[in-house]
Amino acid sequence: MKNKLFEEYQLGNIKLKNRSVMAPMTRSRAVDHNIPNQLMAEYYGQRAGAGLIVTEGTSPSPDGIGYPRIPGMFNKEHVKGWKLTTDEVHAKGGKIFLQLMHCGRIAHHLNLPEGAKVVAPSAVKAEGQMYTDAEGMKEHDVPKEMTTAQVFEAIAEYVDAAKLAVEAGFDGIEIHGANGYLIEQFLNPHTNQRPDEFGGSIQNRCKFALCVVKEVIEAIGADKVGIRLSPNGAYNDMQAYDEMEETYHYLAVELNKLKPVYVHLLDHSAMGSTPLPKNVREDIRKNFEGTLILCGNFDDRKANEALQNDEADLIAFGKPYLANPDLLERYKTGAGLNQPDMDTFYTPGEKGYTDYPVMAK
Ligand SMILES: Cc1cc2nc3c(=O)[nH]c(=O)nc-3n(C[C@H](O)[C@H](O)[C@H](O)COP(=O)(O)O)c2cc1C
Secondary structure, three states: OOHHHHEEEEOEEEEEOOEEEEEEOOOOOOOOOOOOOOHHHHHHHHHHOOOOEEEEEEEEOHOOOOOOOOOOOOHHHHHHHHHHHHHHHHHOOOOEEEOOOOOOOOHHHHHHHOOOOOOOOOOOOOOOOOEEOOOOEEEEEEEEEEHHHHHHHHHHHHHHHHHHHHOOOOOOEEEEOOOOHHHHHHOOOOOOOOOOOOOOHHHHHHHHHHHHHHHHHHHOOOOHHHHHHHHOOOOOOOOOOOOOOHHHHHHHHHHHHHOOOOEEOOOOOOHHOOOOOOOHHHHHHHHHOOOEEEEEEHHHHHHHHHHHHHOOEEEEEEEEHHHOOHHHHHHHHHOOOOOOHHHHOOOOOOOOOOOOOOOOO
């Protein structure tokens, strides 16, 4: 039987040439003031064989740049820089969404531009350390609790960034609601202890995520907006909580009313983290009628199985695309895969970035 991964797919108003998605991956190559550059355009262009590329996490705000050298989308230089990538990917027949990632408390002030601050729903510090170019490994900062007015400003920053993304030629945007960054910090009661309308009940904790989705959809259209979620994730010091299943059930039901073009679920159990529970995945599939993307430790065989079983409509691959620009060709021909080099995941320059070999024609 033919592998379903190679079939075309209609995602909203765009046709994808296959059902594989390149998962968003931070690569820290935006060395000059977080401005995307030609090297990044080359990297994404090499991977335009994916049905859809989702870019690395890109900050909608100076406050959201937690890490060194991650790209931004909050000024005209960012638009100009990202246009190099969208032009390159489109010239090669690919489609590309920009992932909007506000890091919130997963940050260190040494990584932020001048005047920016580490903010979060509540002043709860993340355990663990992070890398800074200036001073190496450092403890996370204690974030400043956002005022209610600042929460609304942050929502407006997502809207502005989404509009800039369309201006830069992106086919859409993915709102990063996973992996312990700002949006998940609002979802989780350990990191969200707010007394206002954005904290407390399930409805209030989901309000930030849903407001971002709603307002971004109003600005650029539902066909251009997806959201990534990681139910039960423990990454970035996210703690387990009793109402997790109900929280994601409520989110799925409410997202189904707003109709973003996709929900992208990830499971990091293969990376030693907590699994995405099967019942939560199935509940979201049942209650959200739009496109569902699954990600986490897939290969071509497992992808086909999930697609054939109607567990998902699209499958995202992270490390396999990182190390194999021609991943689908390799899957089609049964060729072996290059292995990813972890030492160069986040280092500046071409090494481990644009120099992974493709198969001989
Ligand atoms: C180097 C690297 C950077 C990543 N950066 C991001 C990111 O910016 N945003 C995000 O949502 N996930 C990020 N992830 C997670 C991936 O999107 C994906 O969920 C994960 O690698 C599991 O998929 P895989 O088993 O196919 O690699 C990153 C993963 C890797 C390996």
